[in-house]
Amino acid sequence: MDRIDTAILKLLAADARAPVSQVAAAVGLSQSACTRRIQALEANRLLRGYGARLDHRRLGFRVTALVDITLGTQVEEDLAQFEAAVGKIDGVVECALVSGGQDYRLKILCRDLDDYERLHREHLGRLPGVVTINSSFVLREVPTRGEGDALFGGPR
Amino acid sequence: MDRIDTAILKLLAADARAPVSQVAAAVGLSQSACTRRIQALEANRLLRGYGARLDHRRLGFRVTALVDITLGTQVEEDLAQFEAAVGKIDGVVECALVSGGQDYRLKILCRDLDDYERLHREHLGRLPGVVTINSSFVLREVPTRGEGDALFGGPR
DNA sequence: TTTCCTTGGGAACGCCGATGCGCATGGGAA
DNA sequence: TTCCCATGCGCATCGGCGTTCCCAAGGAAA
DSSP: OOHHHHHHHHHHHHOTTSOHHHHHHHHTOOHHHHHHHHHHHHHTTSEEEEEEEEOTTTTTOOEEEEEEEEESOOOHHHHHHHHHHHTTOTTEEEEEEETTTTEEEEEEEESSHHHHHHHHHHTGGGSTTEEEEEEEEEEEEOOOOOHHHHHHOSOO | OOHHHHHHHHHHHHOTTSOHHHHHHHHTOOHHHHHHHHHHHHHTTSEEEEEEEEOTTTTTOOEEEEEEEEESOOOHHHHHHHHHHHTTOTTEEEEEEETTTTEEEEEEEESSHHHHHHHHHHTGGGSTTEEEEEEEEEEEEOOOOOHHHHHHOSOO
16 A cells, blocks of 8 residues: 555546546556556455445435434344344445444435335334434535545645 | 336446446346446436445544534525535545534544544634534444445345 | 337447566565 | 565556447337
8 A cells, every 4th residue: 555556546436437547647557557456456455346426316315314323222132133124224325333322323315205204114113122213314415525535635 | 217227227336347248238238228328327417427435444544433513503604614614624525414403414534533633623623603513433334235225225 | 101219239449458478676685 | 795586567468348330120299
């Protein structure tokens, strides 16, 4: 991991389908050297894959819910059971156990509020060990620096 | 947007660098037809781009902070000012205005707690209009269904 | 029925990415 | 200092992939 690797990751984070030749030119390497770097990054699992950026709203998913869930237990087995159940719910795109009270924070994508109500009733409410569920809805997404900038610094 | 388009988006969401020929075969189309579909999806902005999935931990960013910030104002101009300032902070990868009190929820990536303390002191604390800052730290990320499954349903 | 428009399939062309080889550089040991 | 090995790059090649033509088929409207 040197400056060149970080530059490659930054470029790929911004546009994963950019031609290797273009990335190579941007970082001052030949195509072959750049290809080998990328292969090494993938092998080392620093690069875990590539994904498409979808426009949820245009696809008809206009509701993003941020949900805080507290559990009535702290036993690891109960947490694992909860997590296994959460992992199977369609619409849950993120879930993390966080500090400050034993609770989870989820991000959920839904078509509309009715859809969320259904998901809340059929799935969230039936999760094992849940004590409280607190839902917030995203009113506006604020554009931020990309992941690449966050990790490796923005324009200097 | 029909069943084939959703299938294409789902596949690309899972692996954006999958060969078009492979995607085409999976959805039962020829390469050329599949390419045109993808181009149309990009033109319609349903597909906004492609990004690399980076492993933050392996890259040395072991702290993910989820930060709730409440503002002392609801005037749109103040919100805009706050948002503009937030958008320039390295490390902030997500920021959303949410319902339930006039507050923002951010996701921030840092190398360690010292790094977060610095960011908190130098940037978060100086954001305009801030009344309270509440930080939680991710202890464990729970594997969830991918974005594609969330939007288009998981395995039936 | 005729025409137009949409959408898919086939084939060719050009480009891109992967691999092997040779070479340069740098660090370690004798 | 000298030799050696490891690391990493560049060049060239080859196979494969993606893009883009063109044409055909099906459906809707006039």
